[in-house]
Amino acid sequence: MTDDGPDDQPGPSRQRDVYMQGLAGVTPDLPVSYEDLEAAALEALDDDAAGYVAGGVGGEETMDANREAFRRWRIVPRMLRDVAERDRSVELFGRELSAPVLLAPIGVLSIVHDGAERAVAEAAADLDVPMVLSTASSVTLETVAETLDDEGGRGWFQLYWSSDRAVTESLVTRAEAAGYEALVVTVDTPLLSWRERDVDDAYLPFLDGEGIANYRTDPAFLDRLDADPEENELAAVREFVDVFGDPSLTWDDLAWLTDLTDLPVVVKGVLHPDDAQAAVDHGADGVVVSNHGGRQVDRAIPALEVLPEVVDRVGDDGAVLFDSGIRRGADAVVALALGADAVLLGRPYVYGLALDGADGVRAVCENFLADFDLTLGLAGQRSVAELDRSALRRRDG
Template sequence: MSVPFIASSASTVPMEKIAEAMGDEPRWFQLYWGKDPDVTASFLKRAEASGYSAIVVTLDTPMLAWREYDLKNVYLPFLLGEGVGNYLTDPAFRSKLKKPPEVDPTAAIMHWTQVFGNAGLTWEDIAFLRKHTDLPILLKGILDPEDAKLALEYGADGIIVSNHGGRQVDGAIGALEALPQVCNVVQDKIPVLMDSGIRRGSDIIKAMSLGANAVLVGRPFMNGLAVAGGDGVKEVMKNMIADFDLTLALSGNRSVEGLDRSLLRESE
């Protein structure tokens, strides 16, 4: 479908295999920035070597939040070796283990629990990323316009307005609500993307009318995957693009360049 893909640090399949499957199609790498700088630097190097064209830095998950359904269902797939594929294949991570993951997977996963997440990061640490990659850096998880100002100050190449799908802070401001305030600060100096809550083509129209250059879609694809595998994902993509195209036309626009806030009416 030629839809760009963002591959997460927390994937079961290593980034190289994802890149191999995608061929020349566009892809970004989403970094969950951990405590081990050697692993972080290695991830960046691997992403570049595998043809990823940007780094998406997750700001809002320095640790996992209180997730009641996960606790109720005793759901933490990382402990089963799922979602740690990039770590178990990483030379820097493996060098810190007494035995390779193939010999002692439990010890490897326990070491992962010690390095995943980093609550001590500051804005100054972005310089570390710049030192280890020449790729554009987008900051994902910005909701506060003051943070948008700092993102500009520290040289971010893009911002992704996101509340992590509502999975990190219960009661957090919706990403769509935060979007206009961030765009007011950025003033088209860098791209602003929006993530969290995109379910239909009309949601894309609303986000772009409020200033987003593009949107990210996640959960609908997971639903399609659960129902019908790869074919289900493709069907969700096709339906969403068709819905977007029809809604664009029905709103009286020929292209996305015509979308702005005049298309929307604020709820009373």
């Protein structure tokens, strides 16, 4: 149970802070609506970075479809059910989360703000929201772990499975030693997809040496180089491009990884119930139903559409997390009601970072958590645990 009283819960307390500031003539620094937030952030970023973050694969049909899929679900609010105190907590892998929300792994954040992943870690820790750190981070996983530790925060590590097993093993060992609580293995990115905006801009941030901090400091990766990356940056970048992904992987390889670590392993990027089943059968402790925010396969199925089937198939055997299109509190309520154990917030926090560093991430997350808390209560739901499909109705057509 939450131990804060009705007024201290995220919704009312955030509202009170904002409206009290309003009395003094102060309005929020960041736009509150997602659409305005995105527009302001894209205006603030340089064109290459804006295209990289906002863009998707191909004609961006899946990005649009992710949002359309949410519009198909309607919440059916219930009344007079004592929602004075709402229990948003969930348990994942034996540990409690104060809310069913994590920050999605998003790489190369140095192109968005100088504070990059460190700023995200600060904000995440302040709000008690676990951060999933990308392998492709701009600062090392150890630095982010220290920032999280200093602020009492929690982290999971997202792994890009390298074609060099020694590099993969080394990254996993480092993540475990640094105190990350779970390993999120992203399986939908064995190849770089055809992202039209980036191709138009002839822009790939890694080629500028951005987002490869974990490789530049990795003993197994450095073993592959003839010279120190400081001396030959281009060679390091080329080597990174060579070893980054492994398109030859199959489900049988997953056992190698689960044997390697004591951490819970979550497979991210699952869009078919059979794949979710395969993940669990091969030793995973959970999956993230995700289409990478519409960045990998154009016309891929919206992640939300497949979520109920995945939950029905493997929900009793592992955790089912969800991302791709979460923008507001109501989106989280829908995904959780469909059976997700938790959701990952993606682009919204990156736009907060772009506009105001750690403070921007904090503001976006506070708004999101407040909106989620109020939507939950106003829908007549006392707890995340009790939320189920009876809270929803699907729109016809």
